[in-house]
Amino acid sequence: MSISASPSERFAHFPPGPLRDAVLAFLEDRSRLSASAHTLRNYAIDLEQLVEFFSPPGAEVPAPAALGVNELREWMAALYDRKLSAISIRRKVSSLRSFFHHCHAHGITTKNPAKYLRLPKAPRKIPKVLEPDAVNYLVDNIGKTELKRPFPVRDRAIFEVLYGSGLRVSELTGLSMEDVDLNERWLRVLGKGSKERMTPLGVTGAQALMAYLEERVPAVGETAVFLNYKGRRMSTRAVHQITKFYAMMLLGDPSVHPHEFRHSFATHLLNAGADLRAIQELLGHSQLSTTQMYTKVAIEDLERVYQQSHPKA
Numbered sequence: 001m002s003i004s005a006s007p008s009e010r011f012a013h014f015p016p017g018p019l020r021d022a023v024l025a026f027l028e029d030r031s032r033l034s035a036s037a038h039t040l041r042n043y044a045i046d047l048e049q050l051v052e053f054f055s056p057p058g059a060e061v062p063a064p065a066a067l068g069v070n071e072l073r074e075w076m077a078a079l080y081d082r083k084l085s086a087i088s089i090r091r092k093v094s095s096l097r098s099f100f101h102h103c104h105a106h107g108i109t110t111k112n113p114a115k116y117l118r119l120p121k122a123p124r125k126i127p128k129v130l131e132p133d134a135v136n137y138l139v140d141n142i143g144k145t146e147l148k149r150p151f152p153v154r155d156r157a158i159f160e161v162l163y164g165s166g167l168r169v170s171e172l173t174g175l176s177m178e179d180v181d182l183n184e185r186w187l188r189v190l191g192k193g194s195k196e197r198m199t200p201l202g203v204t205g206a207q208a209l210m211a212y213l214e215e216r217v218p219a220v221g222e223t224a225v226f227l228n229y230k231g232r233r234m235s236t237r238a239v240h241q242i243t244k245f246y247a248m249m250l251l252g253d254p255s256v257h258p259h260e261f262r263h264s265f266a267t268h269l270l271n272a273g274a275d276l277r278a279i280q281e282l283l284g285h286s287q288l289s290t291t292q293m294y295t296k297v298a299i300e301d302l303e304r305v306y307q308q309s310h311p312k313a
Contacts, residue, residue, distance in 0.1 A: 010044050010048050011023065011024060011048065011051065014051055014052075014055055014061075015055075015061065017061045017063070018061075018063035018064060018065075018108075019051055019054060019055075019061050019062065019063060019064055019067075020051055020061070022063075022064045022099075022102075022103055022108055023047045023048075023050075023051060023099065025102075025106075026043070026047070026098075026099050026102045026103070027040065027043060027044060027047070029102060030043060030098075033194070034190075034194055035194070036170050036174065036190075036192075036194075037170070037235075037236075038170045038236060042091065042095065043095050043098070043099075046091065046092045046095035046096070047095060047096075047099055049092070050075065050096065050099075053075050053078060054067070054071075054075075064100070064103045064108050064109050065103075065108065065109045065110065067113060068113050069113045069116045069117070071113075072096065072113055072114055072117055073117065076089065076093070076117060079092060086120040086121060086122045086123065087122050087123075089119075089120050090119050090120060090122055093114065093117050093119055096114040096117070097112065097114040097115055097117075099114070100112040100113060100114045100115075101115075126293070127260075127263035127267070127293060127294070128257070128260050128263065129260065129263050129264045129267045129268075130256070130260055130261070130264045132264075132268055134251055135163055135261070135264055137250065137251070138159065138246055138247065138250045138251055139156060139159045139160060139163070141250050142155050142156040142159065142246060142250075143155075143156060147246075147249055149245075150229065151229075153208075153211050153212045153215060154212050154215075154216075154226065154227070155242055155246070156208050156211075156212075157205075157208040157209045157211070157212035157226075158172065158226060158239060158242065159243075159246075159261065160202070160204055160205040160208040160209065161175075161187075161201070161205050161208075161209060162258060162261040162262065162265075163261040163264060163265055164201060164202040164204065164205035164265070165187055165189075165199045165200065165201055165202070165205060165265070165282075166199070166261075166262045166265035166266060166282055166283055167187075167189060167199070167262065168191065168192075168259070168262060169236045169239050169240070169258045169259065170236055171189045171190065171191055172226065172239065172258075173224070173226060173233060173234050173235065173236050173239060174189075174190055175187065175189070175224070175225040175226065176223040176224055176225060177223050177224075177225060178223070179225070180201075180209070180213075180225060182201075182206055182209065182210055182213075185200060185201040185202070185203070185205075185206045186198050186199070186200060186201060187199050187200075187201050189284065191284040192284070192286075193286075195284060195286070197281070197284045199282055199284075200282075209225075213225075217231055218231045219231035219232050226239075239258050240257070240258060243256060243257065243258045244256070262283070263294070265282075265283075266279050266282075266283060266291070266294045267294050269282075270294050270295065276288065276291055276292065276294075276295070277291075279291055279294070
């Protein structure tokens with residue numbers, strides 16, 4: 001099934017029944033509550049796999065109320081058998097908990113059995129961070145004629161905002177015109193869990209964004225800041241593809257991910273002496289412990305500089 005399929009398309013091949021109907025109602029409810037497109041897509045993918053697991057050929061599909069902890073543990077065991085990572089399993093269990101919370105709240109089930117599932121321990125990975133010189137080189141060289149890109153001014157603005165304001169890709173593509181204040185250089189950002197925050201826009205970011213907005217041609221009624229070739233809101237996938245292209249052409253590294261600009265934003269601020277709680281606010285992290293992972297990156301940077309530079313290292 002296509003990743004971009006709508007819920008009705010994604011679940012069309014399942015026979016009608018209480019489980020499928022409850023999933024579709026949940027997805028519709030999340031959409032009304034303004035969940036991001038990325039979150040809705042993940043919910044749909046995870047719950048499609050749930051319905052598929054409990055819809056074996058020739059068997060009657062159980063209603064949500066018939067699914068208890070033991071049944072859901074069998075589903076989790078199948079995830080382990082497929083060699084999914086701990087992070088993927090944790091995400092799927094989180095989707096399941098949200099779904100059964102919805103079912104419980106709407107009287108479809110008498111409890112939320114998914115909250116009793118034990119989550120696998122997720123490994124703490126050190127974020128990959130770009131060197132400041134690498135970021136500057138990439139951004140400064142966007143627009144070179146030999147790269148032959150159709151929208152270089154837009155592309156430069158994308159990277160200036162990603163790195164200059166530390167946005168997630170979904171936050172960048174979610175920006176609308178009313179969210180931008182170029183005079184005061186602020187962006188209103190809708191983050192995870194529909195949490196709104198204000199984040200500053202640097203001087204070069206504001207200049208790049210202003211240059212792009214002067215040539216922005218939206219389709220009728222479109223309010224998105226960053227547009228595709230049709231004049232419609234860009235997808236996160238398009239930003240991933242743009243990042244891969246420029247990273248390959250300018251840095252020789254196609255593995256660079258858009259989120260690395262957010263990691264780099266936080267790490268470079270920390271290395272320059274910024275307060276950890278201020279960085280937490282800028283990133284929109286609900287917990288300081290999430291932001292603290294950047295201290296380990298900063299320490300590794302210091303160790304690397306020491307090893308490379310000190311004569312007694």
